[in-house]
Amino acid sequence: MFSKSLLYVTLLSVVASIACAHFQSTIPASASWGARIPSSLAAAPSSYGRRKSTRKQYPDSLSFLNDGQQVQQCVSTSLVKDLLYGAFLRVASDLSLGTPLESIKCRVTGTGDGPIQATKSIINEAGIWALWAGTPSRTMEGSLLGAIYLLGATLTKAQVKRMGASPTMAALCGGLVGGVAQSIVMTPAGMVFTSLNLNRKTQGYENDNAWTVTKRIIQKKGILGMYAGIGPMALRQATNWASRSCFTEIARTTFKMSQYGMIGEIGSGVIGGVGSCWNTPIETIRVLMQADVSAGRPTKTFGGYWDAIVDEQGYEGLFRGVTPRAVQAVWQTVFMVVVPNILGM
Numbered sequence: 001m002f003s004k005s006l007l008y009v010t011l012l013s014v015v016a017s018i019a020c021a022h023f024q025s026t027i028p029a030s031a032s033w034g035a036r037i038p039s040s041l042a043a044a045p046s047s048y049g050r051r052k053s054t055r056k057q058y059p060d061s062l063s064f065l066n067d068g069q070q071v072q073q074c075v076s077t078s079l080v081k082d083l084l085y086g087a088f089l090r091v092a093s094d095l096s097l098g099t100p101l102e103s104i105k106c107r108v109t110g111t112g113d114g115p116i117q118a119t120k121s122i123i124n125e126a127g128i129w130a131l132w133a134g135t136p137s138r139t140m141e142g143s144l145l146g147a148i149y150l151l152g153a154t155l156t157k158a159q160v161k162r163m164g165a166s167p168t169m170a171a172l173c174g175g176l177v178g179g180v181a182q183s184i185v186m187t188p189a190g191m192v193f194t195s196l197n198l199n200r201k202t203q204g205y206e207n208d209n210a211w212t213v214t215k216r217i218i219q220k221k222g223i224l225g226m227y228a229g230i231g232p233m234a235l236r237q238a239t240n241w242a243s244r245s246c247f248t249e250i251a252r253t254t255f256k257m258s259q260y261g262m263i264g265e266i267g268s269g270v271i272g273g274v275g276s277c278w279n280t281p282i283e284t285i286r287v288l289m290q291a292d293v294s295a296g297r298p299t300k301t302f303g304g305y306w307d308a309i310v311d312e313q314g315y316e317g318l319f320r321g322v323t324p325r326a327v328q329a330v331w332q333t334v335f336m337v338v339v340p341n342i343l344g345m
Contacts, residue, residue, distance in 0.1 A: 083147040090146025093335040100131035101328035108321035109287045110198040141189040153178035175245030179237035187233045188226040195294030228293040232286040239279045244333045248272030269338035273330030281318035
């Protein structure tokens with residue numbers, strides 16, 4: 001319960017910080033108190049007639065208050081829209097194909113099976129709906145991930161563009177900020193999801209659910225145990241969404257694919273999604289690290305996992321699961337990058 005409260009407080013703090021920074025940046029300089037004090041008030045008139053005239057001008061002289069209220073309403077509406085769009089798009093992505101691809105990717109990474117064999121194994125163990133295992137918790141996670149990503153990415157892109165940067169640089173920075181923000185939610189959620197997928201056939205873990213996994217980790221490692229692997233997770237998410245957004249924008253503008261309408265936009269998302277898979281070794285290490293934590297095994301450092309994988313399987317072992325991951329990356333990029341671009345967000 002405490003870890004969940006801590007997570008929500010952290011999320012609210014991040015959202016509030018971004019919102020306040022954005023609101024302050026959108027208030028025009030002419031709306032400051034000192035700049036809008038009229039000379040009629042500074043003159044301190046002595047006659048009743050002049051005071052009466054001043055009172056007539058007073059509402060106009062404080063018109064910046066109405067401007068400020070309109071700016072605040074506009075910003076509030078924009079923030080709510082970003083949150084709702086982000087949550088909806090991510091949940092739609094997960095429910096349609098994202099969750100099965102995540103299940104397959106985790107199985108491939110953890111067992112070394114090929115994508116087809118991993119899919120067959122999951123279905124043979126618990127039926128086809130096992131591909132959507134953990135959908136309720138993943139839906140809750142997805143709504144938070146989508147909301148915080150789109151909010152952070154949209155506000156950052158707008159701010160970077162106001163600073164005079166190119167659309168490509170704005171997309172890169174937006175993806176970077178949105179990805180790092182996501183890691184706050186994804187680390188504990190990914191811990192549970194990875195454990196449920198990789199320890200399904202391990203003796204003593206056959207009947208695990210999200211609650212039992214969380215309880216066991218906290219009892220053994222404390223609350224911070226839920227954030228084991230946050231380094232690789234933050235690095236993965238930052239490079240994931242920075243690459244997806246940046247490569248998609250390069251395809252749209254530099255390659256001018258956006259001129260081909262919807263097909264061009266989706267094609268740009270495909271390039272962005274596939275291009276982001278260069279960081280698959282980070283994901284491979286993250287999965288193995290969290291699998292060890294959830295099973296109570298001692299963990300290694302990032303470099304320790306890297307060396308162990310290379311020694312046992314060669315460098316290609318670092319790219320296990322790249323095929324389902326590429327498909328998943330394309331799918332998520334279309335939902336979370338292409339659709340907002342089409343909507344002008």
